[in-house]
Structures are given as C-alpha cells and as structure tokens.
Amino acid sequence: MDLPHHGHRATKPRARAGPPAGDPMLFDDTSSGGPQMTNQGYYNSGYMSGPPSAGAGAGAGAGVGVNNLFTDPMANAAMMYGSSIANQGKDIVNKEISRFVSMNKLKYFFAVDTKYVIKKLMLLMFPYTHQDWEVRYHRDTPLPPRHDLNAPDLYIPSMAFITYLLLAGMALGIQKRFSPEVLGLCASTALVWMVIEVLAMLLSLYLLTVHSDLSTFDLIAYSGYKYVGMIFTVLCGLLFGSDGYYVALAWSSCALMFFIVRSLKMKILSSLSSDSMGAGASAKPRFRLYITMAIAIFQPVIIYWLTSHLVR
Incomplete structure (x- = not known):
C-alpha cells in the first residue's frame, strides 16, 4: 500500500468567477481598459494614445461645468427667481419715481437730435438775429x-453741467489744485445755486399769481443753459488768460440775458390777457417784467461766482 506523498502537487489555476448575474459590481473592471505597464515602464491607457495635455483637460472641465450649470434645474430656478426680483425692483423704482416725476413729461425734454443741439447751441451764443421766439403747439400740446428750436430741453443743460465739471477738474489740475474734495465742492455749489434759483423763480411766480404754462422742468432748463456760457468762459480764460476770461464773460452774459428775456417774455407776459380783468391788473405787467429782468440779470452773477476761481 503506497503511502500518500506529502510533497507539492500540481494544482489547476482557478478561473476567475465574475459577479453573479443581476448583482451590481462594487468596483469597475479596469483589467482591460485601465492603464497597463508596458515593457518600457510606461503606463499605457486604453482611452488615449498619448499623455493628456493640461489645456485640453482644463477646457473640457470648463465646458462640462458650464453645461452642468445650464442643465442644473436648481441653477435655472435661481436665475429665474433673481430675474423676477430684479423686475419687481425695477417696477417699484419706476412707480416711486412716477409719484414725483412724470416720465412722459421727462422724456419730452430729452427728445432731441443732433441738428437741434447744434442750432440751440448757436442760438445760446448768438441769439441776436433770431426773430421768432414763440413755442409751437400741436393740438394744445407743445x-x-x-421739432421746435424754441422749446426748452434738459439734454443740453445736463450735458453742459457734466462738461463744466470735467473742465473744472482740468483747470484745477493745471493749477495743481485738484482734489476730489474740491471738485465735489464745485459740483455741489453749482447744484445748490440752481436749486436756489429755481425755487426763487417759483416763489416769485406764486406770490404774484402769474398763471403761465411754465413748469418746474422749464425753469430748470432755462436755469441750466448758463452752463454753456460757463464752459465758453472757462475755456477762453484757460487759453487767453484773464483778459480772455472777462471778454468771454461779458459776451456769454449778454447773450444769455437776451435769450432769457426773449424766451420768458413769451411765457410770462403772454398770460396778461387772461389776468387783465382782475384787481391790480395795471401793476401786474410791471411786476412780471421785473421778474423777467431779475432772472436775466442774476445769470451773470452766478456765472462769475462759479467760474472766477477756476481761472487765475
């Protein structure tokens, strides 16, 4: 009887059994498609023939991130919610502004074109040859x-105000006196003078019971036209010194006074016929003429006050 031999015995290699059908794999099988060691010691990937470039990987990642952003329902919902909040805020702001300012009326004062702006600037600087100063109407609407050179606008005053501030900053910089505080003081002073002037005109018209079609926007426009003359005055002062400044100041002041008197004359004095039957009617024309002349004479004072410190 032969005894069993306790040496090594050849065993058959076991076949690797795959996962049972229907059971999910805990890990992906990378035996065939994963990176494999070659004879040279490099890893060979089954997905690409060469080493991946950093630029390509970054671009692909960015593209995937953008696609995920636009396909993510939470991101889309957040964007839609933000847009709705922005629209609601815009409506609230427009509603609050409409309580104090009529947007349609404000759009009227900015309904200008290039041809009007050029002609109006020429009229402000050379008003002496202009004949017809009456504002035209269409179906009781100006x-x-x-479409009307005599109509007041707010585009030229607003642009002239901004240009005046830029020119003031340049003048202060040339004289080595520029600072944000000084420029802010120039802007606030100009705005305060305009507010005082408009309030004084409104109070005078109210106390004298002048019934005219002048609105607050009209008075702001006529008060803001002085910035055109101020720009001309400061430029001449910077280019030609003090002599050029005073010559330009005299010219722009006379032109603005003539423009204001002829423009407001059609607005303030044109309502005399409707008030001529009231008590004290004989004094009203004189007072209205005084208001018009006071407004015109006040313009050179403000021009000198706001420009004299810029030219030395």
Missing part, C-alpha cells in the same frame, strides 16, 4: 424740442 412740440418736442427736435
């Missing part, structure tokens, strides 16, 4: 400024 024509917009681009």
Whole structure:
C-alpha cells in the first residue's frame, strides 16, 4: 500500500468567477481598459494614445461645468427667481419715481437730435438775429424740442453741467489744485445755486399769481443753459488768460440775458390777457417784467461766482 506523498502537487489555476448575474459590481473592471505597464515602464491607457495635455483637460472641465450649470434645474430656478426680483425692483423704482416725476413729461425734454443741439447751441451764443421766439403747439400740446428750436430741453443743460465739471477738474489740475474734495465742492455749489434759483423763480411766480404754462422742468432748463456760457468762459480764460476770461464773460452774459428775456417774455407776459380783468391788473405787467429782468440779470452773477476761481 503506497503511502500518500506529502510533497507539492500540481494544482489547476482557478478561473476567475465574475459577479453573479443581476448583482451590481462594487468596483469597475479596469483589467482591460485601465492603464497597463508596458515593457518600457510606461503606463499605457486604453482611452488615449498619448499623455493628456493640461489645456485640453482644463477646457473640457470648463465646458462640462458650464453645461452642468445650464442643465442644473436648481441653477435655472435661481436665475429665474433673481430675474423676477430684479423686475419687481425695477417696477417699484419706476412707480416711486412716477409719484414725483412724470416720465412722459421727462422724456419730452430729452427728445432731441443732433441738428437741434447744434442750432440751440448757436442760438445760446448768438441769439441776436433770431426773430421768432414763440413755442409751437400741436393740438394744445407743445412740440418736442427736435421739432421746435424754441422749446426748452434738459439734454443740453445736463450735458453742459457734466462738461463744466470735467473742465473744472482740468483747470484745477493745471493749477495743481485738484482734489476730489474740491471738485465735489464745485459740483455741489453749482447744484445748490440752481436749486436756489429755481425755487426763487417759483416763489416769485406764486406770490404774484402769474398763471403761465411754465413748469418746474422749464425753469430748470432755462436755469441750466448758463452752463454753456460757463464752459465758453472757462475755456477762453484757460487759453487767453484773464483778459480772455472777462471778454468771454461779458459776451456769454449778454447773450444769455437776451435769450432769457426773449424766451420768458413769451411765457410770462403772454398770460396778461387772461389776468387783465382782475384787481391790480395795471401793476401786474410791471411786476412780471421785473421778474423777467431779475432772472436775466442774476445769470451773470452766478456765472462769475462759479467760474472766477477756476481761472487765475
């Protein structure tokens, strides 16, 4: 009887059994498609023939991130919610502004074009040859400024105000006196003078019971036209010194006074016929003429006050 031999015995290699059908794999099988060691000692990937470039990987990652952002329902919902909040805020702001300012009326004062702006600037600097100063109407509605040269606008005053501030900053910089505080003081002083001037005109018209079609926007426009003359005055002062400044100041002041008197004359004095039957009617024309002349004479004072410190 042969005894069993306790040496090594050849065993058959076991076949690797795959996972049972229907059971999920805990790990992906990378035996065939994963990176494999070659004879040279490099890893060979089954997905690409060469080493991946950093630029390509970054671009692909960014593209995937953008696609995920636009396909993510939570991101889309957040964007829609933000847009709705922005629209609601815009409506609230427009509603609050409409309580104090009529947007349609404000759009009327900015209805200008290039042709109107050029002609109006020439009229402000050379008003002496202009003959017809009456504002034109269409069905009891004044024509917009681009169709009527005599209509007041707010585009030229606002742009002239900004230009005046830029020119003031340049003048202060040339004289080595520029600072944000000084420029802010120039802007606030100009705005305060305009507010005082408009309030004084409104109070005078109210106390004298002048019934005219002048609105607050009209008074702001006529008060803001002085910035055109101020720009001309400061430029001449910077280019030609003090002599050029005073010559330009005299010219722009006379032109603005003539423009204001002829423009407001059609607005303030044109309502005399409707008030001529009231008590004290004989004194009203004189007082209205005084108001018009006071407004015109006050313009050179403000021009000198706001420009004299810029030219030395």
